[in-house]
Amino acid sequence: xxxxxxxxxxxxxxxxxxxxxxxxxxxxxxxxxxxxxxxxxxxxxxxxxxxxxxxxxxxxxxxxxxxxxxxxxxxxxxxxxxxxxxxxxxxxxxxxxxxxxxxxxxxxxxxxxxxxxxxxxxxxxxxxxxxxxxxxxxxxxxxxxxxxxxxxxxxxxxxxxxxxxxxxxxxxxxxxxxxxxxxxxxxxxxxxxxxxxxxxxxxxxxxxxxxxxxxxxxxxxxxxxxxxxxxxxxxxxxxxxxxxxxxxxxxxxxxxxxxxxxxxxxxxxxxxxxxxxxxxxxxxxxxxxxxxxxxxxxxxxxxxxxxxxxxxxxxxxxxxxxxxxxxxxxxxxxxxxxxxxxxxxxxxxxxxxxxxxxxxxxxxxxxxxxxxxxxxxxxxxxxxxxxxxxxxxxxxxxxxxxxxxxxxxxxxxxxxxxxxxxxxxxxxxxxxxxxxx
Ligand code: NAD
Numbered sequence: 001x002x003x004x005x006x007x008x009x010x011x012x013x014x015x016x017x018x019x020x021x022x023x024x025x026x027x028x029x030x031x032x033x034x035x036x037x038x039x040x041x042x043x044x045x046x047x048x049x050x051x052x053x054x055x056x057x058x059x060x061x062x063x064x065x066x067x068x069x070x071x072x073x074x075x076x077x078x079x080x081x082x083x084x085x086x087x088x089x090x091x092x093x094x095x096x097x098x099x100x101x102x103x104x105x106x107x108x109x110x111x112x113x114x115x116x117x118x119x120x121x122x123x124x125x126x127x128x129x130x131x132x133x134x135x136x137x138x139x140x141x142x143x144x145x146x147x148x149x150x151x152x153x154x155x156x157x158x159x160x161x162x163x164x165x166x167x168x169x170x171x172x173x174x175x176x177x178x179x180x181x182x183x184x185x186x187x188x189x190x191x192x193x194x195x196x197x198x199x200x201x202x203x204x205x206x207x208x209x210x211x212x213x214x215x216x217x218x219x220x221x222x223x224x225x226x227x228x229x230x231x232x233x234x235x236x237x238x239x240x241x242x243x244x245x246x247x248x249x250x251x252x253x254x255x256x257x258x259x260x261x262x263x264x265x266x267x268x269x270x271x272x273x274x275x276x277x278x279x280x281x282x283x284x285x286x287x288x289x290x291x292x293x294x295x296x297x298x299x300x301x302x303x304x305x306x307x308x309x310x311x312x313x314x315x316x317x318x319x320x321x322x323x324x325x326x327x328x329x330x331x332x333x334x335x336x337x338x339x340x341x342x343x344x345x346x347x348x349x350x351x352x353x354x355x356x357x358x359x360x361x362x363x364x365x366x367x368x369x370x371x372x373x374x375x376x377x378x379x380x381x382x383x384x385x386x387x388x389x390x391x392x393x394x395x396x397x398x399x400x401x402x403x404x405x406x407x408x409x410x411x412x413x414x415x416x417x418x419x420x421x422x423x424x425x426x427x428x429x430x431x432x433x434x435x436x437x
Contacts, residue, residue, distance in 0.1 A: 048434065
């Protein structure tokens with residue numbers, strides 16, 4: 001079995017294959033349109049904030065270990081840079097395509113604006129399957145990508161970071177290649193770097209820590225005592241595993257976790273530190289290789305519909321759709337992944353009273369700490385873990401409170417409120433920039 005999940009699904013009735021990336025793009029445009037209507041933004045201004053600013057598609061010729069040269073397609077989309085340089089991760093995935101990258105880049109614009117960060121939104125994708133590539137091949141693809149993107153990125157232009165199937169090792173190769181090419185140190189051209197190359201303590205845990213914090217805030221909002229709450233997490237990578245670690249540490253019962261290979265379930269709560277120890281080795285293991293007898297093994301897709309208070313989808317987009325929304329039994333969804341819930345599913349869930357903490361709020365911890373790392377690089381500074389955590393917690397609390405205030409004031413969903421705040425900020429900046437040009 002491949003360790004890479006597909007980002008397409010087939011409608012059982014029509015047989016039509018739907019690409020999750022296109023749905024994500026379509027849905028995020030729909031949320032922006034709704035926010036623009038509430039804010040009475042006219043159509044010309046709407047077009048300026050909706051359309052991506054720049055899209056780069058490149059072909060990377062890379063030599064494989066057997067001597068063949070293969071052409072890999074790669075993208076970088078800069079959706080908006082009106083509030084600051086583009087910011088967003090790079091994903092290595094066989095199903096990555098331009099629509100997916102477009103949608104993810106747009107999400108970054110709204111996420112950064114919501115958090116009040118001085119960034120626009122961008123995203124990158126390389127169409128490759130890391131599970132069948134050697135370390136050398138992965139490094140050569142990364143270096144080729146850095147070379148191809150070098151004219152379009154920079155600490156004040158567009159700043160990539162890790163995402164699905166990319167990590168600090170890949171950021172180190174990327175940084176090295178970029179700096180060799182431009183002939184100077186520029187650590188702030190990427191975030192999510194190893195500490196010795198200018199990384200920041202706490203970047204690795206930041207998205208998951210933020211997801212855990214938003215989960216706690218949602219439980220409080222719903223008057224559910226966290227010690228009696230049950231949580232299910234889909235995705236056990238950088239985001240899902242750190243969310244599980246933090247929630248367990250805070251005394252919340254994580255009853256199920258899943259990766260692409262399997263789900264582990266225990267209705268009394270999983271031993272998360274033991275599971276983490278079992279999978280986070282070199283090379284990393286999958287959950288299906290967990291040998292502990294304290295957990296029941298289920299197919300990965302089973303987690304979405306388990307009985308629980310909070311469901312945290314932290315794998316890929318398009319997991320909760322109109323086909324399974326009625327079967328979701330959680331009372332709260334905290335979106336660790338980008339775009340895990342389709343807009344059609346959200347309508348069903350809203351009707352059923354399921355509360356959703358939207359991705360642009362719930363998984364923003366990573367970009368907040370990326371911002372600290374970027375600042376650290378620009379200033380030649382060093383921050384310690386305690387300071388980073390304290391500042392992250394405060395930024396997320398402020399954003400959560402702002403979303404809640406807007407939700408209550410206008411009687412709208414948390415996603416609508418989050419988009420409203422973000423779109424208002426971006427539209428305001430566009431109006432100022434484009435006047436009297
Ligand atoms: P990752 O590659 O580290 O982990 C992805 C995990 O999802 C893996 O455990 C994989 O096995 C699992 N998975 C894939 N398909 C699955 C399926 N069908 N069922 C169950 N598990 C499945 O990626 P990540 O960095 O943790 O990113 C996860 C999501 O969070 C993505 O949507 C990403 O865009 C988003 N995100 C990541 C960050 C970050 O800082 N890494 C920040 C914000 C948002």
